Amino acid sequence: MTTFKSTHHTVRKMVIKLGGSTLEGLNEAFFRNFKALQDQGIQLIITHGGGPAINRELAAANIQSQTVNGLRVTNEEMIEIVQSTLIGKVNPALVHELNAAGIDSVGLNGFDQTLLESEYLDYETYKYVGKVKSVNVNLLNTLTESGIVPVIACIGATKDGHALNINGDTVASEIALAVGADRLLLVTDVAGIRIKDEFQTEATPNLIKQWIDEGDIYGGMIPKVQGALNCLESGIPSVQIVNETLTGTTILSEELVK
Ligand SMILES: Nc1ncnc2c1ncn2[C@@H]1O[C@H](COP(=O)(O)OP(=O)(O)O)[C@@H](O)[C@H]1O
Numbered sequence: 001m002t003t004f005k006s007t008h009h010t011v012r013k014m015v016i017k018l019g020g021s022t023l024e025g026l027n028e029a030f031f032r033n034f035k036a037l038q039d040q041g042i043q044l045i046i047t048h049g050g051g052p053a054i055n056r057e058l059a060a061a062n063i064q065s066q067t068v069n070g071l072r073v074t075n076e077e078m079i080e081i082v083q084s085t086l087i088g089k090v091n092p093a094l095v096h097e098l099n100a101a102g103i104d105s106v107g108l109n110g111f112d113q114t115l116l117e118s119e120y121l122d123y124e125t126y127k128y129v130g131k132v133k134s135v136n137v138n139l140l141n142t143l144t145e146s147g148i149v150p151v152i153a154c155i156g157a158t159k160d161g162h163a164l165n166i167n168g169d170t171v172a173s174e175i176a177l178a179v180g181a182d183r184l185l186l187v188t189d190v191a192g193i194r195i196k197d198e199f200q201t202e203a204t205p206n207l208i209k210q211w212i213d214e215g216d217i218y219g220g221m222i223p224k225v226q227g228a229l230n231c232l233e234s235g236i237p238s239v240q241i242v243n244e245t246l247t248g249t250t251i252l253s254e255e256l257v258k
């Protein structure tokens with residue numbers, strides 16, 4: 001993917017992804033953590049998913065969905081529901097909670113000033129699922145430099161204006177890479193990566209590849225660790241997968257643990 005590189009190397013930037021699995025249970029105390037980071041001068045960008053909300057809306061419309069490699073196969077009828085749920089419901093509810101916690105926030109999605117220009121990931125397999133082609137970093141910088149937190153729904157826009165469903169973890173990692181974030185935090189409903197009943201406090205790319213191969217990492221954890229690997233390979237020093245108490249796994253590059 002192409003990015004417009006930020007020139008502000010001294011500013012600390014953090015991308016936080018809030019998983020649909022945990023979104024509805026987050027309280028004010030949780031959001032106050034982010035207020036504290038912001039008060040330390042850290043620029044925040046929040047992205048979110050909404051898998052459970054999408055599941056509810058699809059069920060109400062009597063539509064069954066399937067996932068392949070942790071990604072929802074999204075047909076034409078489903079993309080309408082995914083788009084309206086994420087942009088129309090989940091995003092404003094989160095923006096409201098953040099503003100109520102004293103964090104000035106604006107809701108965005110891939111269409112806004114072409115924030116996430118996207119292409120089909122693999123139409124044969126996934127239908128209306130996207131991959132990120134470019135991120136409008138200038139828009140994000142303009143907001144974060146004014147102390148405003150962009151809150152981004154994981155809907156991409158094709159060049160000709162079609163909405164594509166992109167996994168929230170993928171959007172988070174692509175945005176972290178594009179803005180040159182120092183940290184990516186993926187907040188979910190589990191205290192990090194669990195292998196044979198043990199939660200891991202630390203992991204490396206090699207261990208993660210082995211765990212995927214052996215089937216110890218599956219489903220919704222796959223896009224998270226793939227996003228993490230993508231970030232580590234491109235120089236972001238650490239990615240954390242945590243629950244709402246911020247307990248979980250820190251993934252570090254091989255060099256850093258040696
Ligand atoms: N090794 C693993 N460790 C922890 N969770 C895992 C693992 N492999 C798969 N999972 C599943 O991944 C889920 C988190 O992904 P997902 O449901 O997509 O969350 P989110 O909505 O936060 O993106 C966990 O609840 C768990 O069921």
Ligand SMILES: CC(=O)N[C@@H](CCC(=O)OP(=O)(O)O)C(=O)O
Binds near residue numbers: 018020021070129169
């Ligand atoms: C392509 C794809 O899988 N898109 C996701 C987008 C929402 C998401 O990522 O939600 P979570 O954060 O709850 O996982 C989906 O349709 O569920």
